[in-house]
Amino acid sequence: MVKVEGLEKKFREEIILTDVNMSMEQGKIYGLVGMNGSGKTVLMKCICGFLQPTKGSVTVDGKVIGKDIDFPQSLGLMIETPGFIPYMSGKSNLKNLALIRNQISDKEIDEAMELVGLDPKLKKRVSKYSLGMRQRLGIAQAIMEHPRLLILDEPFNGLDVQGVEDMRKLFSRLAGEGVMILLASHYDEDIRTLCEDVYLVRDHHVTKKEKEET
Amino acid sequence: MRDKREIVFWSSVIFLAQILLMLAQMTQYGGEDLYQPLKFLYGDGYGRAKLHNVEQYMWLLELSLYCIVTVRKIVQYKEEDSYMMIVRYPDFRSYYRAAYGTFVKYTVLYQIFLFLGTLAGTGVVRLGHSVRGVCWQPFLLSQGCMFLGNLCFGIIMFYLILHFNAVKLAVVLYPGLPVIAIVLRERIPEAVSNWNPGSWLMAARSSRMVSGGFPVGIVFLIEIIIFTAVSILSVEKRLCVPVSGKQRHLPK
Structure with missing residues (x-):
């Protein structure tokens, strides 16, 4: 509350x-x-x-x-433009974030990405993502640890x-x-x-x- | 994995750059005696020695490498770009400690590869010349000056970037001050130039190498005090309102 x-x-x-x-x-x-x-x-x-x-x-x-x-x-949070590391892939960025608390597995990261419509196997760097893709990745990082x-x-x-x-x-x-x-x-x-x-x-x-x- | 690849890449660049620096200095001095590496590097009177362009550019490269390696990492922790990372820590202190750990790790790594590159460069130079021996004291003094200088400058950069979002000011500070020390040293009186902390990175400017040089023991003490004090400020207290609290841009 x-x-x-x-x-x-x-x-x-x-x-x-x-x-x-x-x-x-x-x-x-x-x-x-x-x-x-x-x-x-x-x-x-x-x-x-x-x-x-x-x-x-x-x-x-x-x-x-x-x-x-x-x-x-x-807390899961997406405020302003999410500050992802541009030369890393979406999955790598989420893995980096997940390592901080170390509470979720690779599988859960994949699930979060799939829930928002992103392919976890995509190797494309975040700098090449469209705005919509970055937004989806931002939502994925907010929900992946089940806040x-x-x-x-x-x-x-x-x-x-x-x-x-x-x-x-x-x-x-x-x-x-x-x-x-x-x-x-x-x-x-x-x-x-x-x-x-x-x-x-x-x-x-x-x-x-x-x-x-x- | 990406982090490891980056470390390998930048370490290799630093290592090779330091070897090139050693070779560049050899080229300038036309193969003089290498009995004392620093004496060879800078001549008998550093303040009066001509600094050739090649050496200048190599020093600028080395200083810039430290700046590139650490600032890139520190900037990733900048608060306004890191909201989603910050909330994953238990509190602000943990977050600042994590950022601090990254800064120290990269500063130490930089120094290790600088040291190895200097050793390797000295070895390469020795292969081409008749050398009676290497005097380790000035060599280690040089490494000590670089390491403590980088820690001191680095922690100030860290504090400016993380707490004030002042990336440009941080980069002006370093490599700015060392660049002034290197480039303008012939135009500024030595006594004045020795007050420039940029000179403190260079053992050859110290009283152990030249008369009238900066007192190396006192400078080391000052740098350690600055490093300790700013480290504590950086990690233990959230002194500044975050950038989002200052009207650098209109709130939504």
């Missing part, structure tokens, strides 16, 4: 977010919508622990981020129609397995079809909206 209470974030004197209150539970998909520059990514980074709120707090499973823990445990919390910043960018459909099914399935997913998107359809609750970021505030209002 993720709770954001009274969160405010400023950069120097500029207010980005103020008085943000959110509550998110396991097994649900939450949407985050807002214009470019509204603060969606800043909010996601505060939840993940990369940014310290100026005021307020983020609590994940009862632990305060930045105080009890640096980042949420069991309980998934934070995805515009995961459908660059994906073709079939890819979007496949990812929607994947996220729905993961939510059914108890994963809490927070995803930011510009596309109304993604929010309408996928998310149970939607948060709108506008004028430095975050408000819970009915899906019809987005």
